[in-house]
Amino acid sequence: MMVNRQPLIKLFTALIALCAIFGTGSNKVQADEGTTAEIVAFGDSLTAGYGLAPGEGFTDQLQAWLDENSARKVRVINAGVSGDTSSGGRARLDWGLAPVKDGKPDLVILELGANDGLRGIDPNITAENIDAMVAELAARDVTVLVAGMMAPPNLGAEYAQVFNPIFKDVADKYDMPLYPFFLEGVAADASLNQSDGMHPNAQGVKIMVSKIGPVVKKLLAE
Known part of the structure; x- marks a missing residue:
């Protein structure tokens, strides 16, 4: 058949x-x-981890926090240089992005300006530099989390009135997210800072990361 x-x-x-x-x-x-999300933490000693042991600095602790709390694989790149001003950061922006393919990370945490304030640099220069860096990153279609700073009290109210709004103004101008104060919860607390009173200790960094971590996680998800 x-x-x-x-x-x-x-x-x-x-x-x-x-x-x-x-x-x-x-x-x-x-x-x-x-796919691994790449974050460049671009800043000064607060990003670089000045005075801290390996694993205690901002980028190390942020990496650990995201590894534990984010569903997405993440690589946090430390592009901090101790003592850097906004002018120094502007000059080395390409260098800071070099570890990332095509110079386009998923996120840049821009943390500069603290040393400008400590040195009493004209806030208009700081504003111009922060603006130029965010403009360049925006042109590359890179999201920038602008980390705000506050002027040292000894420089007076007039200086602070010009300096403090810089970060929000630039973030608003380019429609970028703002983290109002990078040292939130840590500044002026002796128990959370090193002996110089300016750089957070390991516990201080832990608190900083616990506050900024959820913001970074949300931006990566978006």
Whole structure:
């Protein structure tokens, strides 16, 4: 008795095609989940981890916090230089982005201006530099979390009135997220700072990361 194999062949072919479709989709999901988000922390000694042991600095602690709390794989790059001003940061922006392919990280945390204030640099110069850096990053389609700073009290109210709004003004201008004060919860607390009273100790950094971490996590999710 002759058996018509044509329907069986068509069914077998259809099953192979379906397997190929679902297999391709599965690989795509795995690739997406395996993509590592790159964050460049671009700043001064507060980013660099001045006076702290390995694992205690801002980028190390932020990396650990995100590893524990974020569903997405993350790489935090330390592009901090102790003593840097906004002018120094502006001059080395390309260098800071060099570790990332095409100079386009998923996020830049821009933390500069503290040394400008400590040195009493004209706030208009600081504003120009912060603006130029955010403008350059925006042109590259890079999201910038602008970390705000506050002027040292000894420089007086007039200086603070010009200096303090710089970061919000630039963030608003380029529609970038703002973290109002990088040292929130730590500044002026002797127990959370090193002996110089300016640089956070390991516990101080832990508090900083606990506050900024959820902001970074949300930006990566978006």
